[in-house]
Each structure stands twice: as structure tokens, then as C-alpha cells.
Amino acid sequence: MKRIAIVLLIIVATTDVGRAKVDLVTLPSRDTVQLTIYNSADMTLVRESRALTLKNGENKLQFSWANTLIDPTSLEMLPQANADKIDIADLTYPPRVRNLGLWNIESGVNGKVPVEITYLTSGLSWRAFYMGTLTENEKTMQLKGYVVVTNNSGEDYENAQTRLIVGKVHILDQIAELARRQYPYGRPGQVPPPPAMPAPQEESRSRARVTMEKLATMPSIAKEVKKEGLSEYFLYTIEGTETIPNGWSKRLLSFNVDQVPVINLYKYEEERYGPSVVRFLSFKNDKEHKLGETPIPGGMLKVYRGVGDQGHLSYTGQSSFKYIPVDEDVELNLGPVANLVVEPKLMDFKTENYRFDRRDNVSGWDEIRTFKIEVRNTRDINVKVEIKRNFNTQYWDIDNNGDFGSFEKVDLDTIKFTLDLQPRSTKKFGYILRTYHGVRQEDWTSTEQ
């Protein structure tokens, strides 16, 4: 439903009559409309172009937006031709009328003038979601990215160029709240009233359905989504135009990449994940992985696995992930698993190097723990396992033995072992950890691990 209306009133300069004569001249319709939709905030920048027929002299343009979620303080109109001859003197929000703005335009031209009207509205949103299909050997994955655009703005935007912004924008006020204010800028000395109920959705379903059916019969060629960086954000431009009636959502394919190499990464960290091993699917947003042209917006990924030759699928799990810059690693948490086992066992515990204070109380000692860690891959694919151990103290020394793969100190009290395991294989390694307590900490010297 069209809720935004523009009425152009021309005030014919009448010198002899005291009151200006108001003529209703034209009701210009939108020529083009562009939507730039944000997902970090409920906000859309709308840019529409309309051709106004102006007369020499004073013109008044009335813009009304009842039952929409437009922020009136964001309204701006700019002439696209004869800019030097057209002066937009002011924008007035008349008293005791809601959802109405009146532009006073001094025109030095007579005739059609293209203008651009921009404003921010609430109610349009988009989100990204993904579908991944692993090959049977889980070495590669087909990754499809989708965007879903939803229109709850109260306004039908027909044939709109649709653009999406990926990024976190700083805003002070919710557009929806600004849209519901009785007075666009509030009143002096008054705190804005609490937000009212959302705009009523009086959409006629049957009409909207007709629109959608009409769209469904149109030739279905997948549209391209063009991506480019701007400031700290990414701009996705959907090819052509879109019509999204109020109340409807639309899903569009953003990208489709086949054979993205993936690493089956398993992590074990008792303090964080408990006793289970957690499965991750890891890849990198770079060229090697057939990605890396743009960052990947955060969203939910549902992972499936191909089973058999018939193209059947098995559902592996789902993971939401954060925004992934170009060249950054992606780690998708698919939840705890039982087919990979990490078993740390304390094999021996002893204390030594006791120190005593003047009253012969214990003032320092060392604790020595011998751990054995067994890692079992029961799956028939290659896996990579990361095991983190936290020591709760920074005064420690370690002595590794066995096949512990690569080993690194993460921070002052955490170390990480990284192992690669063949299908259906087991690795065992051990370490002896000495921790220093009490005054023995004074004897500890840092050795770069």
C-alpha cells in the first residue's frame, strides 16, 4: 500500500490579494527508488527520485507518511538539475498535524525538475544465512550464502534497487522511536515519550499474494549480488530491482562456491567445553579457499553432508558465526561429538622442594603432575585436534614426551597442543608439569616455552 504521498502546492504570487492562492498542482509518483538496508540497526536509507513541476516563485511541497516508520528528521530533498536556481528554503513540520512535512521551495525555473528525496526508515531488515554441503570425505564443502530481506516498514517499495550494508554503524536513536514521536524534534525541555506500539499492519493479504504469484511466474535467473567496500562497511548491491510488498520477505542467493577446502578441527578444553570434544569446521576466507573477495557477514550456517551417490543428505549441525574479514580463519562450532575422544589422565602426583619459614611452617613447595593424554580418532577421515591445558598459575615448567605434535604457549597459564590424526588412529603423549607454590615462586625463572 502506498502510504507516502507527495502533494505539490503552488502558491501563485498574488500581490493584490492578501492571502496567497493555493493550487494543488501535481501528485508526482516515484520514478526510481533505492533502498540501502542495514542489519546492525533497524534502519534503511531510502532514496527516491521524482519529477516535480515547479512554477517560478514560491512552491510548497507537502510530503506525508502516515502509517510508515519514517524518521522525519532525516528528510532531505535535493534538486538534481538547476540546483543553483532552486532554493529549498526550509522544511516545516506544521502544528497539530502528524506525519507531514512542508518544503518551501523558491524556484527560478518553470517546468519539470527532477528531485531526489532521501530519508531513513525503520521496518526493513536483512540477514545473512548459509548452507554448507560437505562431500562424503569431508574434505571440501559447497558453500551457499543467502540474504533474506524483510519488509515490515508499512510501505510497499516497488521495483526498488536494493542494497545491503554489512557493518556496525553507530547510531544514537532508534529510527522506529524517532518515527513515532509526536513532534519530529520533540519539544523544548521534554524527554521524548516512550515508544508506542508498532505501526499497524493493515496489509491486504490477497493483493500481496497476487503480486508474489506474478513474480513467481517471471523467468527465474539467479541475480548477481555485487559487493564492494566502502569506509568500514561492505555494500551489497542486488542486480536489477526488487519488489518486496509490506509484510513479505525475500531470499536471494548471495554467492555459491563449490569445493571449499575445509579442515575438520576438533577442540578440547576442559575449562571451556567440559569433558567433550567439540567439532569445528575450519576454512579461511581467502583465494585458496575460493573465497576472499569480500568479508562474509555473520549469520547461521546449516551444514549437511552428502551421503551415497543418489545425492542424499545427512544433517551435520549448525553454527552461527561472526563477521569474517578477508583472509581471516573461520571456525564453525558444530557442537560436542562422541566419535573423537581426548582423555587426559593424571598418572602421578608428587610434591617436593619444601621451604619453611622462621616458625617452621610450610612456606613453599613444588607440585609435580605427570599427565598422559590419549587422543582417539574413530572417524574414517583425517582430523586435526587442538588440546588446550590451563594451569591456573603462571609459575610452571613443562617437560613433554611422546607424539605431541606442535606445542605453543598461548598466554601466561595456557598451552596448546595441535595434533593431526589419520583415520581410525590413536595418539598418545605425556607431559610432566611442575608448578611452583608459595615462596618457591621466587625461585622460578621464566623460560621461553
Place this chain on the structure above:
Amino acid sequence: MNSKRNTIMAMVLVVGVAAIAEARIKLVALPERAATVIRLDNPRATLIEEERVLTLQEGLNKVDFSWKGVSIDADSIRLRTLDHPDKVTLLSVSYPPNEAALVWDISSDSDYAETVRISYLLSNIDRLITYKAVADKAETFVDLKSYLVLRNFSGEDFDKARVLLDYGEAFEQGIAHEETKQMLFLKSPKVPITKVWKFDAAKLPWDPEKLENQNVGIPVSYRIVNETKSSLGEFSLWGGKARLFQDDGHESTIFLGEDVTGLVPVGEKMELYIGDSRDIVVTQRKMQDTRVVTHKNNRGDVVLYDTNEQITAKIENFKDSSAMLTMIQHIPGQWDMESCNMKYEKKDSNTLEFEIQLPARTQAGPAVKELKMTYHRRHLRPGREPQTPVRR
């Protein structure tokens, strides 16, 4: 004066007063309001100045000024005669009981049609300032516009008035009660900007890996200097809400973000926080924090100690453009730096500021720099350590 409304100001000239009557007589000509000025140079109060022509008679004239439905600070009302200032004298001002009114006693040496200027402070009429800035695609300058938003909820309709700020041109405007008007009053094209990324270790999480599925955004701001070089610098820029846009290179713009600025005097900087960068990632870790006991009491308790601490911060730039990151680190109490692989400026006793130039990402991957600083904190007393700033 708008007679349609009942929230009006009335001025009544009482002629030929011989004695004070019990009921005050309020009649005679209702002088029309001529030139009106709405002066908005003081953000705390709005001054109205209006001119009216009083038909004065020789002798003592009583002029009654009353108002209804508007809030006027009675103590602020001033009267000034403009045509015959030496011959027309204001003798006294009296306030009738329980009335929003005052009575001027004016002495005139002849019959005059005297123009007077009445000034007063009127409540519930004010102005806001808003900014709109459109940056170029390369983010080197902005086209800055500022709007005056006049809000009139005073109860009074102004058919025509000169609206004045402390600078810039006056606007000829009428404004009705409950009306809001937005007028462009400053247009400065090509104002240079500096883009600033800032990581403050006391405000942002240290290790993004420890956050489940959350990006740590590095705040990004535009810095504008109010100086002549920026085609500004003539006057202070008032505080208000600023909305920033950017030219997208397709004859359109995107909305970058919004912030509110305070008053920016000439020569000072305006910093507008637009949004967060998720393409610069900082991973900060404490790699060492050991205690070195320097003294024990005779019971063997530690009473004084030093520390050896090491902090590393890996900075990765995933952007395809270079960036200058301002990194702020905090070390509380007494300390000395043993080694630091980057230059810093000591902003105060416990704040260090690093300006880190990050090249753009290359084919090989993100541009990576690592800060490593090893320092000692001195003379710490157990239980009385200086407050460590917020972490993680």
C-alpha cells in the same frame, strides 16, 4: 499578534488616568506588533524583541502588558522607546496582583505615535543544531551542512520574525505554536577529515578468540578541525547531532553513522564516532606477570614486591587500505619500561599511546604487527595495589 489563538499577548493603553480605579480599565487601541526578532544566541533562553507603536498622549500614560497561555519571565521584560528617547520616559513598572501582566507608567511631553521595543524571555521556544556531512569515497573530506531547527511550543504564533543566531545570516520566518522548522544555515564544502581507529585496552576485550561468535569492533571516528584551513574557523560550531554519509561512487550515498558533538570552539577538534571496524583485529594477551619479592616482615609475610610483566598485542589489518591505529595501554602505579618494540607517547602517569601505522592487506594475507612490551611495576604492597584498569 494572532487573534485566532487565546494564548495571546495583549497590550492595552489606558489613557487619561486621574486616579487608580478599583478595577483596572483595559481598553483603547491594541497596538499591532511590528518587527519581531527571535534571538537564539543563548542556548538556555530565547529572547523575543518586538516593536509596537504606542499612541501616547501628553502627560502620564499607563500601558498594560499582559499575556495568557505563554510563559514569560516577568523580570526579563524591558521597554525601550525608539523615536523620542529623551522626551518619552518610563517612570515605573508595576505588577498587578494575581495577573500575568505588568503596567508601565510612561510620561510623554507631547502626543506621539511612539515606536517602542519590548524585550522578554519566552519559554518553550528554542533551537537545535543538526549536522549532515557527506564524505567522499576516499574519506579525505566531507561536505558539511548544518541546520537550525526552530521549535516553537511557546503558545504564541509568530507570523513573521527575524530569527537570529550569534552568527550567520538572519532568517525571515514565521512560526506557529507547535510548529518545528528546519533551515539550512551553514554549508561548508570540502572540509578535510582525518579518519581515526582507536583501540583502548581498558575498554575493549583483549582476546577475541575467547568471545563466542562476536566481533570486536574497533571504534572509527572522523576528526574535523574548526579552523580556516578547513573552510571553517569563523565561529564556534554548536553542539548537536551529526549524521554522516558517504559518496558510494554510484551517484548515491550510504549512511555511515551518527554521533553527537559538543560545542567546538575555533581551533578545536570535533570527533565524530561513526561506527566500528571489524577488519582490524587486536589480540592482546598477558604473557608474563611474576612477582619479585623485595621485602618481607619478620613474620615472613611479603610486604613489598615488584612485578615483571609482559604484554603482547597482535594487530591484524584485513582491510585493503592502510590505517593508522591509535592504541591505548594502561599501566597502573609506579612502573618502568624494560623494553617495548614500538614508540609510544606517555599521555599521563599510567596511560601510553601508540600510533601504529598498518599497511594494507597483501596477497600473502593481512598486515600484521605485534606490540611487545615488558615492564616492571614497582613497590607494590599486598592488598593495596593500585587499581588495574578494566580488562577483557
